[in-house]
Amino acid sequence: MLSVCHLYPDLLNLYGDRGNVIAFLQRCRWRDIPVQLIELNAGESIDFNRVDFLFLGGGSDREQNLMAADLEKHKESLREAIEDGLVVLSICGGYQLLGQYYRTPRGEEIPGLGILDHYTVAGEKRLIGNVAIEMNLDGQSIKATGFENHGGQTYLGSVEPLGKVLAGYGNNGKDGTEGARYKNVFCSYLHGPLLPKNHxxxxxxxxxxxxxxxxxxxxxxxxxxxxKSANNTMLNRLLK
Known part of the structure; x- marks a missing residue:
């Protein structure tokens, strides 16, 4: 049986991010793949080595700060599980949280978990709109769509981008990258939610x-x- 863990579902669920968990579970069930859902809230403990798929969504700055303090307690066990191949999808604020730091408009650096090599700085304007990216999955190039709405601009270090921006802003609106990938960790700014839109x-x-x-x-x-029809409709609209 696959074990799916949704981190802080009560607080980190902007723009329908919970739909990513629903899509993962349902596509397993349609195939008769046994799957169970664990919802981890603040103050609770979990063994990440017993999890097969972990989802971390986005939230407001206040909610993210609360969750960052709680997740700090689990940092080393999460890092070990990631190095051992834990599959993770982290969206927007969750994406930023896995990095080195977030620099506020006042120049204050708020530490992240430091698990992935990227950092985020507050931009002068929010990056909002529909997005199309091209990414490589198991040697196959696919085009994915989603919706972004973030004030932070993320810059990658040694990690690879999740994809190349075809339309929209992506990580920072400058270098043409979107998201990050490290081992089986996939980070993105794409809400929508991402997985139902991209089977x-x-x-x-x-x-x-x-x-x-x-x-x-x-x-x-x-x-x-x-x-496929929904995805192609959006791609045609964005790439015409």
Whole structure:
């Protein structure tokens, strides 16, 4: 059975981010893959080594600061699980939290967890709108869509970007990158939520989670005609 952990679902759920967990669970269930959901709230403990897929969403600055203080207690166990192949999807504020620091408009540096090599600085304007990116999943190039709304601008160090911006702003509106990737950790600014809009990405994460559990199998094909049509409609609108 796959174990899915949703971190702080009561506080970090901007722009329908919970839909990422729903999509992951449902695409497993449609294939009769046993899956269970664990919702971890502040003050609770968990063994990340027993988790196959971890989701961390976005929230307001106040909520993110509260969660950062709580997650700091789990930092080393989370780092160990990530190095061991834990599959993670982290969106917006959760993405920033995994990095080195966030620099406020006043120049104050708020430490992140320091698990990934990126940092974020407050920009002069918010980066808002629909986004299209191109990313490589298992040797296959796919185009994904989503919606971004962030004031922070993120710059990558040694980690790879999740994808290349085709339309929209991405990490900072300057270098053409969107998100970050390290081992089986995938970070992005794309809300929407991301996974229901991009079924290929969802299935890739399921495949990685199964492999972490020692199961190497081909996923049963699903009827994704609706998802493909919706994705193509947005891509045509953004890339025309």
């Amino acid at each position: 290929q990405f969802t299935d890739y994460l399921i495949k990685l989670a199964l492999q972490r559990r020692g199961i190497d199998k081909q996923l049963t094909p699903l009827d994704d005609s609706f998802e």
